[in-house]
Amino acid sequence: MSAHVGVELTGAQLAALDAAGLEEIKRLVARHGLLVARGQELSPAQHVELGRRWGGIDVNNYFPLNAEFPEIAEVRKAETQLTNIGGGWHTDHSYDQIPAMGSILVARELPPSGGDTLFASMAAAYESLSPGLKATLETLRAVHSADHIYAADGIYAQTDIGPELRGHDQKTFALHPVVIRHPQTGQKLLYVNQAFTLHFEGWTREESAPLLQYLYSVPQREEFQCRLQWRPGTVAIWDNRSTWHLAMNDYHGHRRVMHRITLTGEPIAA
Numbered sequence: 001m002s003a004h005v006g007v008e009l010t011g012a013q014l015a016a017l018d019a020a021g022l023e024e025i026k027r028l029v030a031r032h033g034l035l036v037a038r039g040q041e042l043s044p045a046q047h048v049e050l051g052r053r054w055g056g057i058d059v060n061n062y063f064p065l066n067a068e069f070p071e072i073a074e075v076r077k078a079e080t081q082l083t084n085i086g087g088g089w090h091t092d093h094s095y096d097q098i099p100a101m102g103s104i105l106v107a108r109e110l111p112p113s114g115g116d117t118l119f120a121s122m123a124a125a126y127e128s129l130s131p132g133l134k135a136t137l138e139t140l141r142a143v144h145s146a147d148h149i150y151a152a153d154g155i156y157a158q159t160d161i162g163p164e165l166r167g168h169d170q171k172t173f174a175l176h177p178v179v180i181r182h183p184q185t186g187q188k189l190l191y192v193n194q195a196f197t198l199h200f201e202g203w204t205r206e207e208s209a210p211l212l213q214y215l216y217s218v219p220q221r222e223e224f225q226c227r228l229q230w231r232p233g234t235v236a237i238w239d240n241r242s243t244w245h246l247a248m249n250d251y252h253g254h255r256r257v258m259h260r261i262t263l264t265g266e267p268i269a270a
Contacts, residue, residue, distance in 0.1 A: 002226035004121035005243060007032040010039065014235060015046040022053060025237070029102065030184040033243040034119050036228055037235045040106070044069045047106055047261060056264030058093065058100050061167035062150045066259065075105070075247075075258040083159035084256075086247040089120070089220065090195035092240050092262060095146040095172040101265035102239045107230045111254035117228045117236070120219035120244040126179065126190040128218060137215075138270065140178040141201040142192050142208075147172055149195065175201060177270035182241055189242050190215060191268070219244050241268065 001008055007028055014037055017025065029035045042050070048071050051057040059065070063073035063085065077084045093100035105117075126134070149155050152168040178200070180191045194216045199208035218224075228236060238245065 001032075001034070001036065001228075004124040004224050004226075005032060005119050006034040006036065006226035006228070009035055009037040012037070013042075014040055014050055015042050017050075026054070027184075029237050029239050030182065030242075033121055033123075034226065034228075034236060034238040037237070038231065039233045040235045041233070042106055042235055044072060044259065047072060047104065047259060051104055051261040051263060054104075054263050055101070058096075058262040058264050060260070060262055061170050062146075062165050063260070064164050064166070071261060073260045073262070075260050076109075077161070077249075077251075077256050079253055079255050081160050082252060083156070083161045084247055084249040085161065086245070087249045088195055089118075089193060089216070089244045089246045091122075091191075091193040091244055093265075094176065094191070094193055094196045094240075095144045095174050096265075097174050098267055099174070099176070099265050100240050101263040102237060102241075103263060104261045105236045105238075106259040107232060107234045108259050109255055109257035110230055110232065111251035111256050114248060114251035114254075115230060115256050116248045117230070118225055118246045118248065119228065119238065120225045122189045122191065122219060122242050122244065123182075123187045124224045125215075125219040125221075126188050128221075128224075129190075134179070137178045137190070141175050142178050143198045143201060144174045144176060144196045145172045145198055146170070146196055148198075176268060180241065180268045180270060182239075183266060183268075185242075187242065190219070191241070192216070193244055240265070
């Protein structure tokens with residue numbers, strides 16, 4: 001899909017993968033950060049089964065859950081709403097002690113146009129940095145939290161999607177290396193994001209802000225990104241360790257409903 005992130009799969013049904021096929025899909029996601037499968041017929045039950053076969057499901061503490069399959073979080077925006085979920089660059093669940101490995105997102109209801117999702121490669125972002133900055137970053141850890149986003153007085157509470165969200169009393173805190181190594185590929189990855197990273201360990205927020213703002217600017221370079229245009233039957237599987245993503249909010253007046261399963265991760269290390 002681009003030089004640094006994204007690969008598109010056609011001619012295969014995710015619901016029908018045998019063990020070898022699933023392992024190949026896992027390798028493609030690890031290598032490219034994002035796999036987009038077109039023309040899929042994946043029921044909610046099959047969606048859950050795929051997540052279980054992958055290695056486990058983390059139930060999201062904040063998003064509304066599907067009534068029949070609570071393993072599925074519904075990422076939705078109504079015709080009358082102005083705010084969407086995920087409208088800024090972020091990495092899902094970096095605020096957890098063991099962050100999610102990734103997500104499987106299924107298009108259920110789409111607007112007539114718009115609502116694309118952008119992805120950025122954190123491997124390419126890291127590799128673009130100078131040797132001196134890389135050496136500095138590899139000595140640092142950063143604090144991550146979601147409290148300022150999802151708490152009862154958080155950012156989303158001030159918007160028209162606030163009443164739909166859950167878990168306002170959750171308290172989150174995680175400390176992760178700023179540079180991590182992908183457990184399958186061995187690639188070094190920049191692991192901070194502007195939604196959930198607060199400051200460097202041992203630094204104040206004021207001291208951390210200039211360097212963090214620079215680091216946030218790097219993955220936003222167009223050459224490190226790809227753009228997913230959703231169509232009926234599209235499924236996206238991405239690796240949270242090696243990518244950022246952003247959901248475009250350019251379809252006001254139309255409904256968009258996506259089903260997301262969050263894949264269980266493993267402890268991350270420098």
